[in-house]
Amino acid sequence: MSIIIAGERSGVGKTTVTLTLLASLRRRGVKVQSFKVGPDYIDPMFHQYVTGLPCRNLDAVLTSENYIQKCFNHHSPQSEYTLVEGVMGLFDGIGQLANTNGKTDFASTAHVARLLNIPIILVIDCSRLSGSVAAIAHGYCSLDSRIKVAGLVLNRVGSDRHLSLLKTSLAPLQLPILGVLRRQDNITIPDRHLGLIPTSELPELDQIINSLADIGDTYFDWDKLLPLLKSSSSPIPNSQLPITNSSVKIAVARDQAFNFYYQDNLDLLEQLGAELVFWSPLNDSQLPKDIQGMYFGGGFPEVFAPQLAANISLIQAVKNSILAGIPTIAECGGLMYLCEQIIDFDGNSWPMVGILPTHAQMDKRLTLGYRRAVILENTFLLDSNKHIFGHEFHRSHLITNSPQPLFNTYRYDCDENTGFEGWYLPNVHASYIHQHWGESREIPQRFIQECLKNQQI
Structure with missing residues (x-):
């Protein structure tokens, strides 16, 4: 088993939530293998900085559906816990029919979730929401019956009163709220013209990761999360490659x-x-x-x-x-x-x-x-x-x-x-x-x- 951290759109805090979970897991002293949907280089650098293990990219365009499954099934069982970070919004992918066999969300987070048959944790930016959060959550859970949303992470919650309104709205859906992140203006990772600034240029990164681990320890429901994150299958060996006679x-x-x-x-x-x-x-x-x-x-x-x-x-x-x-x-x-x-x-x-x-x-x-x-x-x-x-x-x-x-x-x-x-x-x-x-x-x-x-x- 594993989970995919998905967003209802880009910019909702998928990377922050992912790093928070990874940092909290590593603080527990467990081995964690992470994956990243899509072609990104910089997010995997942050994953590796936290876990100490190389993050693996899962990209159906650059590789194939079969390769995604082989890569995940080979690397995931070698660690105690496994976590996948999605890309953009949950269903945002490539929709060109000639190249995608009719899949309008090809290479999306939802596509990878179906390929790997693992559930999704949906991150919702609640900074401008209260009662409408239920409509968003319901829509994402019901659009594609082939995927399962295991729970929600509510990000950028402003106050206790705000959280109460969100929970009241979501209650009829009976979706577990697995984490709540408040507006943490002091926990930011700087960026520039191609995205986040890489880890090697951030001397303050250890402090940021420790702060995220504190949040993860305090505001996530680990009794429900740990069974979802636990690796379960046996590793599939890589196919044999011809080896050169000399180095x-x-x-x-x-x-x-x-x-x-x-x-x-x-x-x-x-x-x-x-x-x-x-x-x-x-x-x-x-x-x-x-x-x-x-x-x-x-x-x-x-x-x-x-x-x-x-x-x-x-x-x-x-x-x-x-x-x-x-x-x-x-x-x-x-x-x-x-x-x-x-x-x-x-x-x-x-x-x-x-x-x-x-x-x-x-x-x-x-x-x-x-x-x-x-x-x-x-x-x-x-x-x-x-x-x-x-x-x-x-x-x-x-x-x-x-x-x-x-x-x-x-x-x-x-x-x-x-x-x-x-x-x-x-x-x-x-x-x-x-x-x-x-x-x-x-x-x-x-x-x-x-x-x-x-x-x-």
């Missing part, structure tokens, strides 16, 4: 500037025989020794552009390695780092690696959404005309398009063409599109095979 050493950039990675992708590389060496483009003066490949994830290079630009010896080492033929994957922030310059929100230009003859310029426009991408020509990772699925989430653009783009891209939900994307060099795969390799295992396999062709430097 390959891959340098993975991970620091405050580069930290957007799906844990499953890193696991796949290791299962295939890779030794992952984590290093910092911000703080290290040289690359790790004897590497045969490089992986730059997304993140916030624009925020740390002055420090990245100042690390001249490291920038030169990265450029020399790529010029020497080291296979390199760069996603979103990694793509920006490989450009000649990053131009920040204030118009300041900061020199970067320069392997891609273009500049990454920040702007106010948000590019967001799932993509279906068609590979234009054979690369060391992918064959031409193959379709892959990914996700874009950035506020920058390249001022010069690649003469050899990787993809012709389309919106997933309506097949609207969004243009050519990515930058291809013989040993570089650089793109704004984030990919989860759970159902595309040939990508890490081919990456490692390409790395093994190169003599160590």
Whole structure:
């Protein structure tokens, strides 16, 4: 058994409720495995900070329905308790019929709840509600008979009088109220242009988590919650992967500037025989020794552009390695780092690696959404005309398009063409599109095979 924390819409406090539950459970000294519905990177960072275990993404677009079930059934039983955080509102998903087999809420929290056959705890923002809360709760409980709402969490309750009105309204529904969170103006997690500020940049985070644990201990009904959260099934082993005969050493950039990675992708590389060496483009003066490949994830290079630009010896080492033929994957922030310059929100230009003859310029426009991408020509990772699925989430653009783009891209939900994307060099795969390799295992396999062709430097 497990539960999904769902919201009646975005912004109702799903992450706050999830972290409150996780913090309170960890204070009890139990092992907790968390999951996150959707493609998000930052919320899983907070989960992992609290639980000490990597959070796993459950995304039907980036992977598949079958992969969601396999991932959950493998990782959930390895901990005493399991918790899933939803995405957006409960039924908010992708509704394009050609790609979703008729499901109008494909990839939504409700979709994942049905796939895993686990109940939902619905979070309601009560800050502007009293008697109407019952209509909202009733609607969400009755819209889809295939899902079960196990109870409610009332968030942003203003006073004892307010809580009394809410309880009176909800009483005829006989829905358990499993938690009540008051308006906690002093417990906030700061954000910026792509969402919450990541955990590595929040020195006050321990204090916030402790405060949330206090709230969880006091204002949640643990007698009813613990049986719902208890893991019950036996783990399903991962399918066997071909393992390389010799280890390959891959340098993975991970620091405050580069930290957007799906844990499953890193696991796949290791299962295939890779030794992952984590290093910092911000703080290290040289690359790790004897590497045969490089992986730059997304993140916030624009925020740390002055420090990245100042690390001249490291920038030169990265450029020399790529010029020497080291296979390199760069996603979103990694793509920006490989450009000649990053131009920040204030118009300041900061020199970067320069392997891609273009500049990454920040702007106010948000590019967001799932993509279906068609590979234009054979690369060391992918064959031409193959379709892959990914996700874009950035506020920058390249001022010069690649003469050899990787993809012709389309919106997933309506097949609207969004243009050519990515930058291809013989040993570089650089793109704004984030990919989860759970159902595309040939990508890490081919990456490692390409790395093994190169003599160590």
